Amino acid sequence: xxxxxxxDTTLRDGEQVPGxxxxxxxxxxxxxxxxxxGVDVIEAGFPISSPGDFNSVVEISKAVxxxxxxxxxxxxxxxxxxxxxxxxxxxxxxxxxxxxTSDFHIKHKFNSNQEDxxxxxxxxxxxxxxxxxDVEFYCEDAGRTDNVYLARVVEAVIKAGATVVNIPDTxxxxxxxxxxxxxxxxxxxxxxxxxxxxxxxxxxxLGMATANTxxxxxxxxxxxxxxxxxxxxxxxxxxxxxxxxxLKCHKGLNIETQINTQKIxxxxxxxxxxxxxxxxxxxxxxxxNAFAHSSGIxxxxxxxxxxxxxxxxxKDVGIDENSIVLTARSGxxxxxxxxxxxxxxxxxxxxxxxxxxxxxxxxxxxxxNDDDVLLxxxxxxxxxxxxxxxxxxxxxxxxxxxxASIGLIIANEKFEAAASGNGPxxxxxxxxxQIIKRNMTLQEFTIQAINKGSDDIGKVxxxxxxxxxxxxxxxxxxxxxxxxxEAYINAINKITK
Ligand code: KIV
Ligand code: ZN
Numbered sequence: 156x157x158x159x160x161x162x163d164t165t166l167r168d169g170e171q172v173p174g175x176x177x178x179x180x181x182x183x184x185x186x187x188x189x190x191x192x193g194v195d196v197i198e199a200g201f202p203i204s205s206p207g208d209f210n211s212v213v214e215i216s217k218a219v220x221x222x223x224x225x226x227x228x229x230x231x232x233x234x235x236x237x238x239x240x241x242x243x244x245x246x247x248x249x250x251x252x253x254x255x256t257s258d259f260h261i262k263h264k265f266n267s268n269q270e271d272x273x274x275x276x277x278x279x280x281x282x283x284x285x286x287x288x289d290v291e292f293y294c295e296d297a298g299r300t301d302n303v304y305l306a307r308v309v310e311a312v313i314k315a316g317a318t319v320v321n322i323p324d325t326x327x328x329x330x331x332x333x334x335x336x337x338x339x340x341x342x343x344x345x346x347x348x349x350x351x352x353x354x355x356x357x358x359x360x361l362g363m364a365t366a367n368t369x370x371x372x373x374x375x376x377x378x379x380x381x382x383x384x385x386x387x388x389x390x391x392x393x394x395x396x397x398x399x400x401x402l403k404c405h406k407g408l409n410i411e412t413q414i415n416t417q418k419i420x421x422x423x424x425x426x427x428x429x430x431x432x433x434x435x436x437x438x439x440x441x442x443x444n445a446f447a448h449s450s451g452i453x454x455x456x457x458x459x460x461x462x463x464x465x466x467x468x469x470k471d472v473g474i475d476e477n478s479i480v481l482t483a484r485s486g487x488x489x490x491x492x493x494x495x496x497x498x499x500x501x502x503x504x505x506x507x508x509x510x511x512x513x514x515x516x517x518x519x520x521x522x523x524n525d526d527d528v529l530l531x532x533x534x535x536x537x538x539x540x541x542x543x544x545x546x547x548x549x550x551x552x553x554x555x556x557x558x559a560s561i562g563l564i565i566a567n568e569k570f571e572a573a574a575s576g577n578g579p580x581x582x583x584x585x586x587x588x589q590i591i592k593r594n595m596t597l598q599e600f601t602i603q604a605i606n607k608g609s610d611d612i613g614k615v616x617x618x619x620x621x622x623x624x625x626x627x628x629x630x631x632x633x634x635x636x637x638x639x640x641e642a643y644i645n646a647i648n649k650i651t652k
Contacts, residue, residue, distance in 0.1 A: 156411040159402070160378040161395065162196040163189050163355065165426060166211070167227055168392050169382040170200075172625030174618075175430040179211045186215045188425050188498035189383075190222050193651040194395070196249065198380075202241035203229040203234045209241050216245035223247040223289065229278030230254040239286035250283040253293030253321065253560040253603040256308050269304055276308055280315040291319035293356065298324030301342045309353075310345045312620040319352045320376060324367055327360025327390060335370030342375035352376035357393045359385060364393040365439075369401060372410060383426040384434050384441060396423060396472065404466055421474035421525070422528070425498045428529035431616065431629040433603050440472055480524055483517035490528070497525055501534045519633045520610045527612055530631045540648040541566055549636050551579040561640070563590050580634045584643055592645055596620045602635060614637045619646040626650050 166182055169175065177185065182199070189197050198232040199215040200208040216224045224245040228234035230252050242248040254276050255264050261272050276292065283290045292312040297305055309320050322341070324334055334357070355371035355378070357364040368379050385394035399414040423441040425433050436443045446469045456463035469475075481489060487510050494501055494509070501509060512531045517523055545562035559582035560573040572589035576582030581595055584597070599618040613635040627650045630641025 156409050159372060159410050159412050160195040161412050161414060162198065162378050162380045163194040164198040164380050164392060165382040165393060167198040167200055168388060172386055173386055173482055177429055182211045183214055183584055184498060185426060185429060186219050188422045190219050191571040192422050193414045196223045196225050198225045198227060198251065198332060203237040205564045210441050212241035213244060216242055220246065223249050224252050228252045230275055232282055235283045235286060247289050249289040249291055250287050251291045252279045252283050252292060253295055254304060254333060255295040257296035259299060260296050262266040273308055277311050277315045283417060284289040284316040289318050292317040293321035295323060297322040298326060298329045302337055306344045308342055309341055310347065311353045313347045315372065317351055319354050323356035327358035327364060329367055331363055333368040334367040335374040338371045338374040338376050339531050345408060349486045352378045354380055356380035358388065358557055359392065360391040365397045366618050368393040368398060383425050393497055400440050400467055400650045417473040421497050424525055424529060425431050428533060445532040446474060457469050480522040482522060493528050494532060497529055530612065542644055542648050544640060544644055545569060547583060547637055547640055549579045549583055557582040559586045562585040580639045583636055583640045587643060593621060598625065613638050615642040617642040617646055618643045621650050
């Protein structure tokens with residue numbers, strides 16, 4: 156079997172998604188989960204982009220043991236210096252530097268020419284090489300770069316010392332056969348190509364990221380750049396879980412990763428929960444419906460023999476239908492154990508706080524599932540907000556006007572207001588706006604029930620516009636009106652930061 160390296164960029168390309176930003180503690184949780192999942196490389200951030208990103212790369216470097224920690228840079232010395240500094244504590248470190256190579260990037264981004272870009276590429280690799288041994292070079296927009304010029308760049312950067320060369324389809328433009336031919340062209344025409352690993356980094360703008368990645372691998376690429384749940388810029392990146400399961404299902408391809416596929420589901424839930432980014436129900440491998448058979452014919456077939464309609468065993472991705480649900484009678488140890496399976500390690504006071512929240516929720520809801528447990532673990536984020544919901548009372552119904560009264564605590568002071576509206580959410584938000592007198596408009600409002608049953612927790616995502624900027628808010632509650640108000644407050648807290 157040929158070994159394929161898995162380079163995870165959930166914490167860099169994935170985290171660039173608006174509204175998905177994580178704090179350092181949350182990034183460490185994700186990095187540890189990725190380590191347990193078995194990825195080879197964790198791209199931990201773009202250190203020059205912000206002090207927060209710099210700090211996350213430092214802390215992830217300390218927290219993670221064996222995967223290589225990678226930091227992104229532009230092909231400029233200052234970025235490379237800062238990345239090397241951020242990687243100081245990493246046991247295995249890599250700098251990922253690069254430049255745009257397509258005519259479009261060369262002309263419009265750099266107002267330059269092919270020879271100058273080639274020189275800058277070589278200079279960036281040589282400079283990075285002085286700081287770390289492992290240097291990856293990306294040819295941005297390689298998907299739209301002329302293959303002959305691309306081969307010249309790849310050859311030159313390998314000669315300069317690049318250990319990995321990344322061929323990104325930055326705009327998600329390529330067709331699978333075309334991307335495969337691009338990789339084959341490089342494998343056949345670049346002198347010294349075997350001195351480096353060729354990597355794919357495919358975006359999903361036309362829904363072809365996974366197909367393009369597989370096509371690249373079949374033509375010689377031996378590293379894939381992927382994200383959990385396929386998150387990433389615009390339509391996202393290639394999904395880690397799809398690549399891992401394609402190679403597991405198609406053993407005949409003779410290519411293996413060291414991903415422990417049974418950790419896929421819990422890692423997916425952790426990332427979705429921390430980033431407040433729902434996974435679409437029909438998402439391959441990790442969507443809620445990925446293993447749900449609804450038609451009678453399918454159900455009958457699966458009951459007779461699972462393989463009639465299933466090519467993967469849900470257990471292989473870590474979905475265990477018999478997994479124990481927690482109830483009001485479950486103890487602290489059971490909660491702690493469940494959290495640790497989901498990648499969240501908690502002790503002492505923090506565990507006590509989560510357990511208190513758990514008992515309150517168990518009073519309202521019979522069975523507590525993994526999503527609920529992850530939500531409870533994330534609740535302390537709202538505890539620390541400057542503006543908090545104190546109480547909310549709403550009256551609504553058919554042929555009655557909805558009215559709401561609300562109490563907020565702002566920097567330890569209490570404020571109250573009441574208002575009516577065309578429904579309970581409208582009334583509650585109107586009351587809230589009487590206290591917070593800012594010019595804000597609700598742009599998007601999504602309610603998502605995370606499981607089954609009328610006692611379930613509803614999750615609300617909101618986008619609030621204020622002075623031309625968009626702020627993302629999230630709320631979760633068994634009362635959907637309260638969840639909506641929490642999401643609104645969560646967004647406002649970001650404005651007032
Ligand atoms: O999509 C892309 O080209 C990138 C590079 C920075 C690797 O994310
Ligand atoms: Zn990208």
